[in-house]
Amino acid sequence: MASTASTRTEFELSAVKFSRLTKRGIILGLSLPQVIALSIAVAVFIASLSTGGPAALYTSPIWGTAAALAWVPVGGRKLVEWVPITLHWVLRQTLRQTRYRKRIVKPRPAGTLALPGDAAPLRQYEDPETDAVMVHDPHGQTLTALVEVTHPSFILLDPGEQERRVHAWGRVLSTACRSTRIARLQVLERTVPDSGSGLAQWWAEQGNDDDSWVARTYRELIDRAGPAGERHISTISLSLDMRAASRAIRTAGGSLKGAAVVLRQEMETLTTALRTADLKPTDWYTPGQLAVMLRSAYDPAIAAALERSGEIGQDLATAGPVAVEETWDQLRSDSAHHAVLWISEWPRSLVYPGFLAPVLLSSGIRRAFTLLCDPIRSDQAARDIRKKKTEYISDAAQRQKVGQIEDARQSAEYHDVLQQEADLTSGHGVLRYTGLLAISAPTTDELEAAVSAIEQAAIQASCETRRLVGQQAQAFVTAALPLCRGI
Structure with a gap:
């Protein structure tokens, strides 16, 4: 027993x-x-x-x-x-x-990413040691690098393995919290049309094409199913706070060269933590890989062609959109209409780690899910918790004076603050999360249908979503691009 x-x-x-x-x-x-x-x-x-x-x-x-x-x-x-x-x-x-048109005859300044809106000042820096592209935000004083991560399907693992991987991912986030030089961590999971090259390559390497009836049937099935499928790509972006790391940057030589040295140290630490968590990080993204990713976000129709073409489209100077038009609750770019949803409420009841499966595994919808993780220093987190406790206690005393009854929501929020204080005392880090969903479709009608389907999937995941209005262009850059941008 x-x-x-x-x-x-x-x-x-x-x-x-x-x-x-x-x-x-x-x-x-x-x-x-x-x-x-x-x-x-x-x-x-x-x-x-x-x-x-x-x-x-x-x-x-x-x-x-x-x-x-x-x-x-x-x-x-x-x-x-x-x-x-x-x-x-x-x-x-x-x-x-609210409108952007690319000036074809007027070249962009050297080193820019050719993006519209408040992302226009972003600059690129190529690290000579790793050949990785680093995105510099001169206004926010951040330097960002990104890496693609491969992993087995979480929902297909047994409960014991899922529990182990959840704790391992918690240690990765704890590593980010302990570093005082990280401004933000972005986890981006997106769906892209499958060009069929992966299936064709597997068949060429592993298949037995002996021109039999079975082989011909299998080959025809791959030819038809490949371009109609979709792939899930997960990336993690790491943003260095150049103000917090100013002393280390000066020691490393100053300017962007010194910042790249400091960011490289954080990249190595994150890579080690990911491998310890049984996640497989690839090489850090090069300028060409980032260019294809930016172009595919604004122009989804060209994504499969860029994947098959090899070297074409890998120039960051021309990776931005040709035209962008923003309305109150939508965004239109080269070949698609977009809408961004904000996860305004996470599950209020107990859920299991795979609760987002209805959203992340929704098929036939072009979407990008972004989770922004802002680490908070332990001393600042302790001050914020003390401030919240004081405000809750004073508000409760004020309500008692005027005879207002305290409802269950206020009590639950106060208990959440107490739980955060207990976790911080136990040595855990504090992260501020923001969840965004960027949905894309060729037409407005298809976009509204896709948004409705995602909203229903979010309800199944016990989440509440709200459509962002008046800021769709900024929200799309945050949700669909791996640049660690805030909103």
Whole structure:
């Protein structure tokens, strides 16, 4: 009996639980824009009452509008929270920042990535030691490199192996947390059309093409099924914080050359951690590989042709899109329409590590799933946790004074803070996660159908998604490109 119990415990897959998205406010759960709007409404109403007469009626459009802005919800947000988003969108439209056209006769500055929008200042640097491409953000002061990772299908492994790999991946993230020089870690999993070269190569190496009926049937099946299939590609991008690593960069020689030396050290550490976790990292991406990846994101129709062509399309100076047009909730580039969804709520109940399978294994949909991991230093995490605890306790005391009942959501958020404090005390690192889904399709109708299918798959995964509006171009760069960009 003891042996049976130990075997069951050894191969049992542990469930996990995510912390809730914090929705605390300044006072009584009200955000700063709500407090400002309500203050305006109260001030105007009291001033109109003090003057006497029908002044309160005359000023009702002012204080009524301010109160409505603070309390009326639209699309999951209060009206007052839509004001800055709408104003920023109108300003961008006025300045013609929602359209991009490549200037064919005017060459780009040397070393740029030829990307539109706020990604235009990005520069490339080729490391002479590893031949890896490093993307430099002069405004954010970061230097980014990326590597492709291969792994067996997680859902096909037995529970004991899944549990072991989950703990091994946790050690990889812990390695990133312990380093104070990493700005961000991006895990990007995307689907690309299969050109059929992989199946054809396997048949050429492993098959027995003896011109028999079986061989001819198998060969025809590969010819038909190859181009219609799709492949899953996983990459991990590592971003160096050049401000935090300034001392080490000066010691290594300064400028981008010194930053490349420091980033190379972090790359070696990450590669070792990935191999320890039974993940197989390839060589770090070269400029040509990154160029094909950027071109395929904006122009999916050419992805299979670029894979078969060999050296064609491997120039970063021409890898960007020819034209981009952004609307309120969509983005159109060379050969596709795109939409970006934000995972606003992770599962609130206990789930197993493979809970994202309905989203990641959805077939027939061109999509990219990005997980941004921002490591937080232990001292900063401890300060943030203490601040949150103080705010929750003070809010609870304030609600008790005014007779407001504390609901279950507020109690659950407070328990999440206590759990984070316990994990930090136990030596675990703290990461801030952001999940994004970029969906692409040839037409608008197909895009809406694909978005609907992904939303339903997210519901099956116990996640809540929201379509980002007014920022689709920036969100697409973050979600579909391996550049460790924030949003």
